[in-house]
Amino acid sequence: MTIDYIPEPPTEGGTEQFGLPWQGITLPPAVLDRHGARILDPWAVPLDKDETPPDSTVYRARVLLIPGQALAAQESSSWIDANLSRLGVRISQDSVDNARRRDYPEQPVWMPATLEATGDLPDVDPDAWRALRELRRACRDQAGGVPLEEFVTRASLDHLYVGSGVDGIGADLGGAPATSGHGVIDESGVLSHAGYGRMPVTLMSGPPRRRSIEELGGDRITVVTLDTGVVRDHPWFRPWTDDDAFLTVDPQGQAMIEAVHPTQGGRPVARLVGFEDLGELPNPLVGTLNTHTGHGLMIAGLIAQLAPDARVLMYKVMHDDGIVPGEAVHAAVDRLLDRMRSGFTVDVLCLAFGGFAETGQGTQAMQALFEKVNELRARGVIVVNAAGNYSTTRPFYLAAHSDTVVPNGPPLAPMLGVAAKNPDDTIAIFSNENPAVRWRAPGAMLVSTFPPNVQGAQSAALTNGRRTSLDGDSTSPFRSWSGTSFAAPIVAGVIAARLTATVNQVNVDRMRRAHDTIQQMISEKVIRPEITPI
Incomplete structure (x- = not known):
């Protein structure tokens, strides 16, 4: 496994100079209705004299x-x-x-x-x-x-971000991998369901060994993810209530996220409840799983494979259909800042979602989120962002902020934008590119943990009652899945593993340690450190 750093920002793939650039957003009406949402159409909104049309x-x-x-x-x-x-x-x-x-x-x-x-x-x-x-x-x-x-x-729009896992069973969130809005024909192997999407697999190994605190000789490295939440009874993970569990939650912080849910004028819209990924079906009459069910557990399992001695703290901000409300992200980051001001330690923040702004520079709310993330970085937190799955160079936030220089402020820990690679080291067709996205990591056909007790109603393509073909919506505690959502935690896991090597050192300068770690990853072609041939 290798992780690539791009010394010079990508310059290829520019938009042809006619009309507005491809807007890259195609959400099903059912998803928009579920969240009380609209897509801003640049050609349908009124404009004042000399006003620049917005992006979608x-x-x-x-x-x-x-x-x-x-x-x-x-x-x-x-x-x-x-x-x-x-x-x-x-x-x-x-x-x-x-x-x-x-x-x-x-x-x-x-x-x-x-x-x-x-x-x-x-x-x-x-x-x-x-x-x-x-x-x-x-x-x-x-x-x-x-x-x-x-x-x-x-004041700003309340943007809805989108998870960056290539859509599995369920509605198409658009641009995944490269067909929505592009002149790409429907060929076998191009559409997400033909290869890149979520599929059940059988895994013959258990989780890697996790050392005790005594063996480590220092505190565990903490990776925070904002995603779909945790699940009960997965064979790889102890209950989150156990002392020193790998996968943990913050009930008080989750309650703060729930509290900012808008009323939407009394209309029923999807609401984040609790910290568990419940695997709820978007349409019980049809019964297929939501597109991003298990997204968070997939991420936790990838980090566990690379950095089992760390711990993952997950806040639920993403619905199982992949939608991430802007107010939930702000509330989660506010909670992290409050906890760090009180002495809680966070080492890595992994964000596997993002969104497009109506302006090329982001919006007030997105800029404010960037400023809050910079407060975390000023405390030594390395931030890793998924590049997005829309096959576009259009800025996808927060990844598009990753390479932004912040003048006249305190020193900041690195912030990385991560694109996805195929198993053969080529760039995955769905992966975004942008000058701020300087890292590429494996993000296609990865195998990791999945909620073991969820199953949709999709039937196998062929069955005679005793023998069946593979059902992409069937129960399995492990899945193969693709997306920049999973390239980002690969990088976060490697960072956590490298930071773990320093936990027994006294008086560590967190800022220097953060920069040294990333510089080492830049100077080396990173190879998964714990592999030993047998």
Whole structure:
């Protein structure tokens, strides 16, 4: 196994110069409806004179992300409502009340603000994109007179990110691998279900040996993942309640993530509940598994194979259909920062999802998330981001921030964007490329852990009651799966294994250790360290 570092940013694969670049978003209507979401269509939105058309993005249709400081203050929330009233909408009282239940630091804390009709105008569409443009106009026209202006001006769409596992059984999330929006014919071996998708396998080995704390001689390296959650009763993992379990959770932090779920005007939309991946079926009448069921456990198993002496702390932010709400990501990172300020140690953060912004530079909320991640990096946390599975050079955040230089700030630990390779070392057809994505790791047809007790209703293609062909939706505690989602934890696992070698050293400078580790990986063609021929 090798991990490649690209010394010079990729320059090939530029978009031809006609019209807007390929937008790269094709979500099924059922997924959009499940999350109260829309796709921003650059050709359908109204524009002011000389206004630049936006790029496409996915956002909650009736929700803005606004710093809680602005929502909680009477003067600024009233100012927001007064300016949105021209559209016949306002911020719901539930959103304001929820914001007022919290205490705030100096930095913005992003809270969802649900839009609702005021009743003053007929046929109102409480669309977040229109509301955001109205607020931006008002901030521009009333500059200097906006209450809590430093917070109000940072309002943003509530973007929905997407997990970067190539779609298995279930609905196509688009661009996986390379057919959606591209002139690629439907050939055998090209579409995700023909090879790259999730398939059950039989694994004849157990987990690698994990040394005790006494054998290590120091604290375990902690890798944090934000994903679909943990499961019970997998043969590789002890219960998360056990002392020194490899796979752990944070119930208090998970409750904070649940608490930021927007009301969406009373309409039933998908909600993150608890820290378990429950394997829920998107349509019980049909019964196929969701596209990203088991995504988080696959990641945990990959890290376990490479760094069994580490531990993985998982926060559930991803639905089993691959959708990751922006407010959940902000809440999870806020929780990590709070815990680290109180002495909790995190060494690596692995993010196996991302999204497109309506502007080429990202958005206020995405920039704010980057700033929060930089606070983690300033504490020595190495951040690893999946590059995305859309076969595009369009910026995919947060991976597109990976190579961003932050001037005039504190020293920061490295932040890596990771693309996927095939078993033969070629670049996987689905993998994004971008100047910020400087790493490539195995990301196709990997074998790892999967929830053992979930099974969809798909039938085998051929059966006579006693003999059947392989059912891609059948029960198995292990799967083969592909995606930059799994290239990223390969890199995170190698980093954790290398950091583990330093845990018995005293007075380690975390920042220097982080940079030394990545520099070693750059100078070497990384080979999985624990393999010994027999």
